Amino acid sequence: MKFPKINFDNLKNEGTESVTAQERRKFLKLGLAVAGVYAGGKILSLTSIVGTAHASGGGVDLVKRYPYNPHYSMVIRQSLCIDCEKCVDACKSTNHVPDDGYRTRILTKKYSGTLDKQVEFIPVLCNHCNNAPCVRACPTRATYKDPVTGIVRMESKKCIGCKTCMLACPYDARYFSVERRAVDKCDFCWEERLSKGETQTGCSSACPTGARTFGNLTDPDNIVYKLVHQLEEQVWVLRPADDTKPNIFYMKGNMRSVDNILNEQKFKFSAPQKS
């Protein structure tokens, strides 16, 4: 596996002392090859990991491969979201989501005393956790992790409607759908789009700013790979302490560095399907 334009050996060690061995292990266990993510609340950057690996003579084993192929993932560039909710509408119409339910929503975070912006919008959806609490909780295996794509899907006919999974999910990603007589959730549009040959989800293709970028994390040419495997900007996941190993990554996404990484791809609208 090749990393794009990053020469690891020339990177500076950013002070590995501040990061405990346990945190490093946790970070590696997140199922990531390399990324600067929040793990247990602390920011861990690639530099620290590589530095340690070298210092200890390669004793730390980086997870070299992602567990699924294609490993579907979404990177959300938070600063680009303008709360137009086109994704929410697209999701509803694509997946026949009833009015009283939703598979994805936009949360609002307000700041006071800041100079640049007072509000930020955070799209949330199912994280397709590698270590999915909903899958463990379901008594009848009605919800399961697809062994190929890693998408957490539903087999509606097996759902008894006990709602344990709704409580087990730390991302409020599930609701009971009366129409389906089963719990419903985001399936990365597998049934309606991906399985029919499309490469983008309803929400990501509807997003006018490129805040939602969907793709394959195992493909170094893919946009989500590029966004996750870069150093300049922090990438994080929601609720890392729950150890669910999520596959939705968040970043601010408005820095020039990202623009550089994406090369010819435009800053504002990334046209993700072109990647």
Added chain:
Amino acid sequence: MAGRMVDISKRWGFHGVEALKNASPGYKMLMGLFALLALAGVAVGFQGMFVGYHHVYGVTRQISWGLLISTYIFCVVTSTGLCIISSIGHVFGGEAFMPIAKRAVFMSIMFMFGGFCIIFFDIENPFRMAIWNVFSPNFVSNMWWMGTLYGMYLVFMIIEYFFLLEQNHSLSRLMGFFGLVVGIAAHSNLGAVFGMLHGRPFWYGPYLPIYFIFSAAMSGGCAILFFTTLGWRINPEIMNQRMERAVKAVTQVTIFLISVIIFFTIWKIITGMVSEGKQLVIMSFLTGDYSINFWVFEVFLGMFLPLYLLIRSRGNNFNLILTATGLMMIGIFFMRYDIVIPGQMESVYHSLGVVEEANLLTYTPSFHEIMVSLFGIGVIGLAYFAGEKMLNGHQLEKHEIVPEGGYICPGCGAIHFMEEGETEEDAMKRHHRIW
């Protein structure tokens, strides 16, 4: 047919429907009331099922377990508790506890059944459950184990009850032992259903599985006292010296268990206050929306008042015990409610600091949920009152359950054991010096 009825009546202490007919008008009215509750509840439940639960239940996407799960838990906790406390006697040979066994096991089965009645209307596709629990089991799911273990528990308890009626002492003891083991597994696993949800800090951790067992034992003690003293009000003849001694023993155990639960509760509050994920919820217990539930029902009615009254009763003032445990049953119900609902009050996105989830979520039980809960309670109440009459106050008619080497003391009615070379009289003297 008639011949067999007589036979069963003799062996099982079965008084048949006749006994119900002979009951006083007041008693019949009381039974009618519970029957009405059950019927109304089941009717409302089916109506809700027909129009769709999402229209009629108060549960939401984020608070998806409501009053029904709380009442279900109340029922199964009580059921397990009855099994635990009664097993001290008829499984482990704690002589003083023996006379309560029949009523306790009977009520344990009924509470479990009542719980299942309620859960039937909570689960959206109960019929699928029967199929897929078997054909697509998930062995790492606590929910799967809950259904399976409680199912097994119910079967063991029913077999045990049969052998109790048959007075097949050794087999009832064996089944009682299996029932207890499975019951404890099922019940601590129920705690784990909550305790193993990572995203719910109020529940997460080993506290709930452990707490559930002790709390069940407390509920069991309370329920035995309540139903026995109520049975005594219905038919004073059920009290004899053995039973009085049993009530006293159960009172002592219950007092001890209330103290244990007080201890649990104190530490839950104190540790919760310094935990980021629990603090908000704990504060809502102490001073917020749940303060009445907590202070009035859970703490006062559920623990302190019964503790005081039970100590004052000295285990032989049955009226006082009846009042104390009656109030305590109400308090215990709120204890269950206060586990289920508050655990979901804090949205998973609250800690993200977003506007949408800045406040605690709220839940109010709907009419349908209340009625379905009353369906379960009605069934249990009906079974109890019918049982007291038809099963002759759960007394044994012919033989007593007497363990090997024991005999029934003609003086006090308790089971005594003779030592080598002792006469019955010596044994009685020896026993009564101690007791």
